[in-house]
Amino acid sequence: MAEISSKELYEFKRTINELSDKKGRGTELVSVYIPPDRQVSDVVKHMREELSQSANIKSKQTKKNVQSAIEVIMQRLKLFPKPPEKGLVLFVGMIPKGGPGTEKMENYVFEPPEPIKTYTYHCNSEFFLEPLQEMLGDKEIYGLAVIDRKEATVAVLKGKRIDIVKTLTSGVPGKHKAGGQSQRRFDRLIDLAAHEFKKRIGETINEAFLAIPEMEGVIIGGPGHTKEEFVKGDYLHHEIKNKVITTVDTSYTGEFGIREVIEKSMDVLAEIDVMREKKLVQKFLTELVSDEGLASYGEAEVRKNLEMGAVEVLLLSEDINSRRDKFECPSCGFIDAKTFKNTKTESEENCPQCGEKMNLIESKDVIDDFVEMAEEVGSEVEIISTETEEGMQLLKAFGGVGAVLRYRV
Structure with missing residues:
Protein backbone atom coordinates (compact mmCIF):
# COMPACT_ATOMS: atom_id res chain seq x y z
CA MET A 1 0.00 0.00 0.00
CA ALA A 2 1.68 3.13 -1.22
CA GLU A 3 2.67 5.91 1.16
CA ILE A 4 0.55 4.89 4.12
CA SER A 5 1.93 4.81 7.64
CA SER A 6 1.60 1.81 9.92
CA LYS A 7 -0.75 3.84 12.12
CA GLU A 8 -3.00 4.70 9.17
CA LEU A 9 -2.93 1.10 8.01
CA TYR A 10 -3.93 -0.12 11.46
CA GLU A 11 -6.81 2.37 11.63
CA PHE A 12 -7.93 1.38 8.13
CA LYS A 13 -7.91 -2.33 9.05
CA ARG A 14 -9.86 -1.62 12.20
CA THR A 15 -12.46 0.42 10.30
CA ILE A 16 -12.98 -2.43 7.85
CA ASN A 17 -13.31 -4.92 10.71
CA GLU A 18 -15.88 -2.71 12.41
CA LEU A 19 -17.86 -2.29 9.19
CA SER A 20 -17.79 -6.03 8.50
CA ASP A 21 -19.55 -6.62 11.83
CA LYS A 22 -22.47 -4.35 10.90
CA LYS A 23 -25.59 -6.20 9.76
CA GLY A 24 -28.97 -4.83 8.70
CA ARG A 25 -32.32 -6.51 9.26
CA GLY A 26 -33.01 -6.36 5.53
CA THR A 27 -31.28 -5.24 2.35
CA GLU A 28 -31.00 -1.71 3.66
CA LEU A 29 -27.30 -0.94 4.18
CA VAL A 30 -26.05 1.36 1.44
CA SER A 31 -22.44 1.48 0.21
CA ASP A 37 -12.79 11.97 -11.24
CA ARG A 38 -16.53 11.49 -10.70
CA GLN A 39 -18.69 14.60 -10.51
CA VAL A 40 -20.48 14.88 -7.16
CA SER A 41 -23.51 16.28 -8.99
CA ASP A 42 -23.70 13.04 -11.01
CA VAL A 43 -23.67 11.01 -7.81
CA VAL A 44 -26.41 13.15 -6.27
CA LYS A 45 -28.49 12.69 -9.42
CA HIS A 46 -28.03 8.93 -9.16
CA MET A 47 -29.03 9.01 -5.49
CA ARG A 48 -32.28 10.78 -6.42
CA GLU A 49 -32.97 8.04 -8.96
CA GLU A 50 -32.32 5.35 -6.35
CA LEU A 51 -34.55 7.21 -3.90
CA SER A 52 -37.35 7.16 -6.46
CA GLN A 53 -36.85 3.47 -7.25
CA SER A 54 -36.81 2.56 -3.56
CA ALA A 55 -40.53 3.38 -3.46
CA ASN A 56 -41.05 -0.04 -5.09
CA ILE A 57 -39.59 -1.93 -2.10
CA LYS A 58 -42.37 -4.12 -0.66
CA SER A 59 -41.33 -4.07 2.99
CA LYS A 60 -42.41 -0.77 4.53
CA GLN A 61 -39.64 -0.83 7.13
CA THR A 62 -36.91 -1.70 4.63
CA LYS A 63 -38.19 0.97 2.24
CA LYS A 64 -38.15 3.57 5.00
CA ASN A 65 -34.62 2.61 6.08
CA VAL A 66 -33.22 2.61 2.54
CA GLN A 67 -34.75 6.00 1.80
CA SER A 68 -33.39 7.41 5.05
CA ALA A 69 -29.91 6.11 4.20
CA ILE A 70 -29.99 7.66 0.72
CA GLU A 71 -31.14 10.99 2.15
CA VAL A 72 -28.24 10.93 4.63
CA ILE A 73 -25.83 10.25 1.75
CA MET A 74 -27.18 13.21 -0.22
CA GLN A 75 -26.79 15.43 2.84
CA ARG A 76 -23.20 14.30 3.39
CA LEU A 77 -22.32 14.86 -0.27
CA LYS A 78 -23.19 18.55 0.14
CA LEU A 79 -19.98 18.84 2.17
CA PHE A 80 -17.86 17.82 -0.83
CA PRO A 81 -17.65 20.17 -3.86
CA LYS A 82 -15.61 17.39 -5.46
CA PRO A 83 -14.30 14.00 -4.33
CA PRO A 84 -10.96 13.94 -2.46
CA GLU A 85 -7.76 13.01 -4.26
CA LYS A 86 -8.33 9.26 -3.87
CA MET A 105 -28.71 5.26 11.76
CA GLU A 106 -24.94 5.01 11.35
CA ASN A 107 -22.81 6.59 8.66
CA TYR A 108 -19.13 6.31 7.79
CA VAL A 109 -17.58 8.67 5.25
CA PHE A 110 -13.86 8.74 4.47
CA GLU A 111 -11.17 8.88 1.81
CA PRO A 112 -9.62 5.44 1.20
CA PRO A 113 -5.84 4.89 1.21
CA GLU A 114 -5.79 4.10 -2.51
CA PRO A 115 -7.69 5.62 -5.44
CA ILE A 116 -11.14 4.22 -6.19
CA LYS A 117 -11.31 3.02 -9.78
CA THR A 118 -15.00 2.26 -10.30
CA TYR A 119 -18.17 4.03 -9.20
CA THR A 120 -20.32 1.64 -7.18
CA TYR A 121 -23.72 1.83 -5.52
CA HIS A 122 -24.60 -1.23 -3.45
CA CYS A 123 -27.58 -1.97 -1.19
CA ASN A 124 -27.65 -5.15 0.86
CA SER A 125 -27.90 -6.51 4.40
CA GLU A 126 -24.14 -5.97 4.77
CA PHE A 127 -21.84 -3.19 3.67
CA PHE A 128 -19.95 -3.85 0.43
CA LEU A 129 -16.30 -3.99 1.54
CA GLU A 130 -14.51 -5.99 -1.15
CA PRO A 131 -12.85 -2.97 -2.84
CA LEU A 132 -11.43 -1.81 0.49
CA GLN A 133 -10.32 -5.32 1.44
CA GLU A 134 -8.43 -5.56 -1.85
CA MET A 135 -6.51 -2.44 -0.85
CA LEU A 136 -5.23 -4.35 2.18
CA GLY A 137 -3.76 -7.07 -0.01
CA ASP A 138 0.01 -7.43 -0.23
CA LYS A 139 1.22 -5.17 -3.02
CA GLU A 140 4.90 -5.96 -3.24
CA ILE A 141 5.71 -9.48 -4.39
CA TYR A 142 9.20 -10.90 -4.88
CA GLY A 143 10.38 -14.23 -6.21
CA LEU A 144 13.09 -16.01 -4.22
CA ALA A 145 15.21 -19.08 -4.89
CA VAL A 146 18.13 -20.65 -3.06
CA ILE A 147 20.24 -23.07 -5.10
CA ASP A 148 23.22 -25.39 -4.84
CA ARG A 149 24.19 -28.59 -6.68
CA LYS A 150 22.22 -30.81 -4.31
CA GLU A 151 19.05 -28.87 -3.53
CA ALA A 152 16.94 -25.89 -4.56
CA THR A 153 14.01 -24.14 -2.89
CA VAL A 154 11.70 -21.72 -4.69
CA ALA A 155 9.52 -19.28 -2.75
CA VAL A 156 7.40 -16.15 -3.10
CA LEU A 157 7.58 -13.23 -0.67
CA LYS A 158 4.21 -11.45 -0.49
CA GLY A 159 4.47 -8.48 1.81
CA LYS A 160 5.47 -10.18 5.05
CA ARG A 161 4.44 -13.73 4.14
CA ILE A 162 6.81 -16.34 2.73
CA ASP A 163 5.17 -19.02 0.57
CA ILE A 164 7.39 -21.99 -0.27
CA VAL A 165 6.56 -23.03 -3.84
CA LYS A 166 8.69 -26.17 -4.11
CA THR A 167 11.87 -27.84 -2.92
CA LEU A 168 13.82 -29.89 -5.46
CA THR A 169 16.69 -32.34 -4.98
CA SER A 170 19.23 -33.06 -7.70
CA GLY A 171 20.57 -36.57 -7.34
CA VAL A 172 23.85 -35.23 -8.74
CA PRO A 173 26.56 -37.68 -7.58
CA GLY A 174 29.64 -36.62 -5.68
CA LYS A 175 33.19 -36.62 -6.99
CA HIS A 176 34.56 -39.84 -8.52
CA LYS A 177 37.86 -41.03 -7.11
CA ALA A 178 39.06 -42.94 -10.17
CA GLY A 179 41.42 -41.32 -12.67
CA GLY A 180 41.95 -41.34 -16.42
CA GLN A 181 39.11 -41.82 -18.88
CA SER A 182 36.81 -43.12 -16.19
CA GLN A 183 37.24 -39.85 -14.28
CA ARG A 184 36.55 -37.72 -17.36
CA ARG A 185 33.51 -39.78 -18.29
CA PHE A 186 32.15 -39.50 -14.78
CA ASP A 187 32.77 -35.74 -14.72
CA ARG A 188 30.74 -35.42 -17.93
CA LEU A 189 27.90 -37.38 -16.32
CA ILE A 190 28.03 -35.11 -13.27
CA ASP A 191 27.95 -32.00 -15.46
CA LEU A 192 25.03 -33.40 -17.44
CA ALA A 193 23.12 -34.21 -14.25
CA ALA A 194 23.83 -30.72 -12.88
CA HIS A 195 22.62 -29.19 -16.16
CA GLU A 196 19.40 -31.20 -16.04
CA PHE A 197 18.87 -30.16 -12.43
CA LYS A 198 19.25 -26.49 -13.35
CA LYS A 199 16.72 -27.00 -16.15
CA ARG A 200 14.25 -28.41 -13.62
CA ILE A 201 14.85 -25.45 -11.33
CA GLY A 202 14.32 -23.05 -14.22
CA GLU A 203 11.09 -24.77 -15.24
CA THR A 204 9.79 -24.56 -11.67
CA ILE A 205 10.71 -20.88 -11.34
CA ASN A 206 9.30 -19.98 -14.75
CA GLU A 207 6.00 -21.72 -14.07
CA ALA A 208 5.60 -20.17 -10.62
CA PHE A 209 6.84 -16.64 -11.30
CA LEU A 210 5.32 -16.08 -14.76
CA ALA A 211 1.93 -16.69 -13.13
CA ILE A 212 2.54 -13.54 -11.04
CA PRO A 213 2.96 -10.71 -13.58
CA GLU A 214 2.96 -8.09 -10.81
CA MET A 215 6.10 -9.60 -9.27
CA GLU A 216 8.52 -6.76 -8.48
CA GLY A 217 11.76 -8.71 -8.79
CA VAL A 218 13.65 -11.95 -8.25
CA ILE A 219 16.55 -12.70 -5.91
CA ILE A 220 18.65 -15.84 -6.23
CA GLY A 221 20.79 -17.09 -3.34
CA GLY A 222 22.81 -20.08 -2.31
CA PRO A 223 26.25 -21.30 -1.25
CA GLY A 224 28.97 -21.60 -3.88
CA HIS A 225 28.87 -20.62 -7.55
CA THR A 226 25.85 -22.64 -8.68
CA LYS A 227 23.52 -19.63 -8.38
CA GLU A 228 25.71 -17.47 -10.65
CA GLU A 229 25.99 -20.29 -13.21
CA PHE A 230 22.23 -20.68 -13.08
CA VAL A 231 21.51 -16.97 -13.59
CA LYS A 232 24.04 -16.65 -16.42
CA GLY A 233 22.83 -19.83 -18.11
CA ASP A 234 19.84 -20.24 -20.39
CA TYR A 235 17.48 -21.61 -17.75
CA LEU A 236 15.16 -18.70 -16.98
CA HIS A 237 12.45 -17.23 -19.17
CA HIS A 238 13.60 -13.85 -20.44
CA GLU A 239 10.86 -12.01 -18.52
CA ILE A 240 11.97 -13.62 -15.27
CA LYS A 241 15.65 -13.13 -16.06
CA ASN A 242 15.04 -9.42 -16.57
CA LYS A 243 13.54 -9.25 -13.08
CA VAL A 244 16.59 -10.74 -11.32
CA ILE A 245 17.75 -8.00 -8.97
CA THR A 246 20.77 -9.64 -7.39
CA THR A 247 22.35 -12.85 -6.15
CA VAL A 248 23.37 -13.34 -2.53
CA ASP A 249 25.64 -15.81 -0.78
CA THR A 250 23.99 -17.99 1.85
CA SER A 251 25.20 -20.66 4.23
CA TYR A 252 22.04 -22.73 3.90
CA THR A 253 19.59 -24.05 1.36
CA GLY A 254 15.98 -25.01 2.01
CA GLU A 255 13.65 -22.77 4.01
CA PHE A 256 16.52 -21.56 6.21
CA GLY A 257 18.29 -20.48 3.05
CA ILE A 258 15.22 -18.57 1.86
CA ARG A 259 15.09 -16.69 5.17
CA GLU A 260 18.80 -15.99 4.87
CA VAL A 261 18.24 -14.57 1.38
CA ILE A 262 15.68 -12.16 2.83
CA GLU A 263 17.97 -11.15 5.69
CA LYS A 264 20.86 -10.48 3.30
CA SER A 265 18.66 -8.54 0.88
CA MET A 266 17.53 -5.91 3.37
CA ASP A 267 18.83 -3.02 1.31
CA VAL A 268 17.13 -4.33 -1.81
CA LEU A 269 13.86 -5.03 -0.04
CA ALA A 270 14.07 -2.09 2.35
CA GLU A 271 10.67 -0.78 1.33
CA GLN A 282 15.81 -5.07 16.04
CA LYS A 283 16.83 -1.49 16.85
CA PHE A 284 14.61 -1.62 19.93
CA LEU A 285 16.14 -4.95 21.02
CA THR A 286 19.68 -3.68 20.42
CA GLU A 287 19.03 -0.62 22.56
CA LEU A 288 17.42 -2.78 25.23
CA VAL A 289 20.45 -5.04 25.78
CA SER A 290 22.99 -2.21 25.61
CA ASP A 291 24.34 -0.82 28.89
CA GLU A 292 23.66 2.69 27.63
CA GLY A 293 20.64 1.63 25.62
CA LEU A 294 17.74 3.95 24.90
CA ALA A 295 14.76 1.63 25.20
CA PRO A 330 -18.99 10.62 42.25
CA SER A 331 -18.17 11.45 45.87
CA CYS A 332 -14.69 12.94 45.94
CA GLY A 333 -14.09 13.55 42.22
CA PHE A 334 -10.96 11.37 42.08
CA ILE A 335 -10.12 10.30 38.50
CA ASP A 336 -8.23 7.14 37.62
CA ALA A 337 -7.53 5.11 34.45
CA LYS A 338 -6.80 1.41 34.03
CA THR A 339 -6.22 -1.02 31.18
CA PHE A 340 -8.42 -4.09 30.74
CA LYS A 341 -8.47 -6.95 28.28
CA ASN A 342 -11.33 -6.60 25.81
CA THR A 343 -12.57 -10.02 26.90
CA LYS A 344 -13.72 -8.43 30.16
CA THR A 345 -17.17 -7.03 29.45
CA GLU A 346 -17.58 -4.65 32.38
CA SER A 347 -15.15 -2.53 34.34
CA GLU A 348 -15.89 -1.88 38.00
CA GLU A 349 -13.57 0.10 40.24
CA ASN A 350 -13.84 1.47 43.74
CA CYS A 351 -12.30 4.80 44.62
CA PRO A 352 -8.92 4.26 46.32
CA GLN A 353 -9.47 7.43 48.37
CA CYS A 354 -13.01 7.07 49.71
CA GLY A 355 -14.08 3.57 48.71
CA GLU A 356 -17.10 4.73 46.69
CA LYS A 357 -17.94 2.88 43.47
CA MET A 358 -16.53 4.89 40.56
CA ASN A 359 -18.33 5.79 37.34
CA LEU A 360 -16.92 4.83 33.95
CA ILE A 361 -16.57 8.10 32.02
CA GLU A 362 -14.47 7.04 29.02
CA SER A 363 -13.39 3.85 27.27
CA LYS A 364 -11.10 3.64 24.26
CA ASP A 365 -8.87 1.18 22.45
CA VAL A 366 -5.49 1.09 24.18
CA ILE A 367 -3.68 1.64 20.87
CA ASP A 368 -5.74 4.79 20.25
CA ASP A 369 -4.88 5.97 23.75
CA PHE A 370 -1.16 5.45 23.17
CA VAL A 371 -1.29 7.13 19.76
CA GLU A 372 -2.97 10.21 21.25
CA MET A 373 -0.29 10.42 23.95
CA ALA A 374 2.47 10.07 21.34
CA GLU A 375 1.00 12.75 19.09
CA GLU A 376 0.85 15.21 21.99
CA VAL A 377 4.61 14.97 22.52
CA GLY A 378 5.65 14.47 18.88
CA SER A 379 6.69 10.83 19.17
CA GLU A 380 6.69 8.67 16.05
CA VAL A 381 4.27 5.72 16.17
CA GLU A 382 4.81 2.36 14.47
CA ILE A 383 2.15 -0.35 14.54
CA ILE A 384 3.94 -3.71 14.30
CA SER A 385 2.25 -6.81 12.90
CA THR A 386 2.69 -10.29 14.36
CA GLU A 387 3.49 -11.81 10.97
CA THR A 388 7.23 -11.71 11.68
CA GLU A 389 9.26 -13.35 14.44
CA GLU A 390 10.25 -9.93 15.74
CA GLY A 391 6.65 -8.74 15.77
CA MET A 392 5.56 -11.82 17.70
CA GLN A 393 8.44 -11.29 20.13
CA LEU A 394 7.31 -7.71 20.77
CA LEU A 395 3.82 -8.99 21.62
CA LYS A 396 4.72 -12.05 23.67
CA ALA A 397 7.87 -10.91 25.47
CA PHE A 398 7.12 -7.20 25.96
CA GLY A 399 3.34 -7.07 26.12
CA GLY A 400 3.13 -5.45 22.70
CA VAL A 401 4.48 -2.10 23.92
CA GLY A 402 8.04 -0.88 23.42
CA ALA A 403 9.83 2.40 22.86
CA VAL A 404 13.10 3.76 21.55
CA LEU A 405 13.94 6.78 23.68
CA ARG A 406 15.33 10.20 22.85
CA TYR A 407 17.39 10.24 26.03
CA ARG A 408 17.97 8.09 29.08
CA VAL A 409 15.41 8.48 31.84
Missing part, protein backbone atom coordinates in the same frame (compact mmCIF):
# COMPACT_ATOMS: atom_id res chain seq x y z
CA VAL A 32 -21.21 4.07 -2.28
CA TYR A 33 -17.73 4.24 -3.86
CA ILE A 34 -16.95 7.48 -5.71
CA PRO A 35 -13.80 7.71 -7.89
CA PRO A 36 -11.81 10.96 -7.69
CA GLY A 87 -12.10 9.33 -4.02
CA LEU A 88 -14.76 8.93 -1.36
CA VAL A 89 -16.55 6.00 0.27
CA LEU A 90 -19.84 6.22 2.16
CA PHE A 91 -21.44 3.49 4.27
CA VAL A 92 -24.87 4.38 5.64
CA GLY A 93 -27.69 2.37 7.17
CA MET A 94 -29.87 1.47 10.13
CA ILE A 95 -27.96 -0.88 12.43
CA PRO A 96 -29.97 -2.87 15.01
CA LYS A 97 -28.68 -2.69 18.58
CA GLY A 98 -30.98 -5.41 19.89
CA GLY A 99 -34.55 -6.43 19.14
CA PRO A 100 -36.98 -4.72 16.74
CA GLY A 101 -37.14 -0.97 17.19
CA THR A 102 -33.54 -0.63 18.40
CA GLU A 103 -32.14 0.35 14.99
CA LYS A 104 -29.89 3.39 14.84
CA ILE A 272 8.83 -3.99 2.15
CA ASP A 273 7.01 -3.81 5.45
CA VAL A 274 8.53 -7.04 6.73
CA MET A 275 12.04 -5.63 6.49
CA ARG A 276 11.03 -2.27 7.86
CA GLU A 277 9.34 -3.86 10.87
CA LYS A 278 12.30 -6.18 11.45
CA LYS A 279 14.69 -3.22 11.53
CA LEU A 280 12.47 -1.26 13.92
CA VAL A 281 12.14 -4.10 16.41
CA SER A 296 11.87 0.84 27.50
CA TYR A 297 9.01 -1.64 27.41
CA GLY A 298 5.79 -2.51 29.17
CA GLU A 299 2.68 -0.36 29.31
CA ALA A 300 3.34 1.40 32.62
CA GLU A 301 6.96 2.31 31.90
CA VAL A 302 6.31 3.45 28.34
CA ARG A 303 3.36 5.57 29.49
CA LYS A 304 5.64 7.26 32.02
CA ASN A 305 8.27 7.92 29.35
CA LEU A 306 5.64 9.32 26.97
CA GLU A 307 4.39 11.70 29.65
CA MET A 308 7.98 12.92 30.06
CA GLY A 309 8.36 13.40 26.29
CA ALA A 310 11.26 10.95 26.23
CA VAL A 311 9.96 8.60 23.53
CA GLU A 312 11.35 8.95 20.02
CA VAL A 313 9.62 5.93 18.44
CA LEU A 314 6.67 4.12 20.01
CA LEU A 315 6.25 0.48 18.95
CA LEU A 316 2.80 -1.05 19.38
CA SER A 317 1.71 -4.54 18.41
CA GLU A 318 -1.43 -4.48 16.29
CA ASP A 319 -2.66 -7.51 18.26
CA ILE A 320 -2.91 -5.72 21.62
CA ASN A 321 -6.45 -6.62 22.60
CA SER A 322 -7.06 -4.16 25.41
CA ARG A 323 -8.93 -0.99 26.23
CA ARG A 324 -8.16 1.98 28.45
CA ASP A 325 -11.02 2.86 30.82
CA LYS A 326 -11.21 6.12 32.75
CA PHE A 327 -13.19 6.37 35.99
CA GLU A 328 -14.42 9.22 38.18
CA CYS A 329 -15.54 9.02 41.79
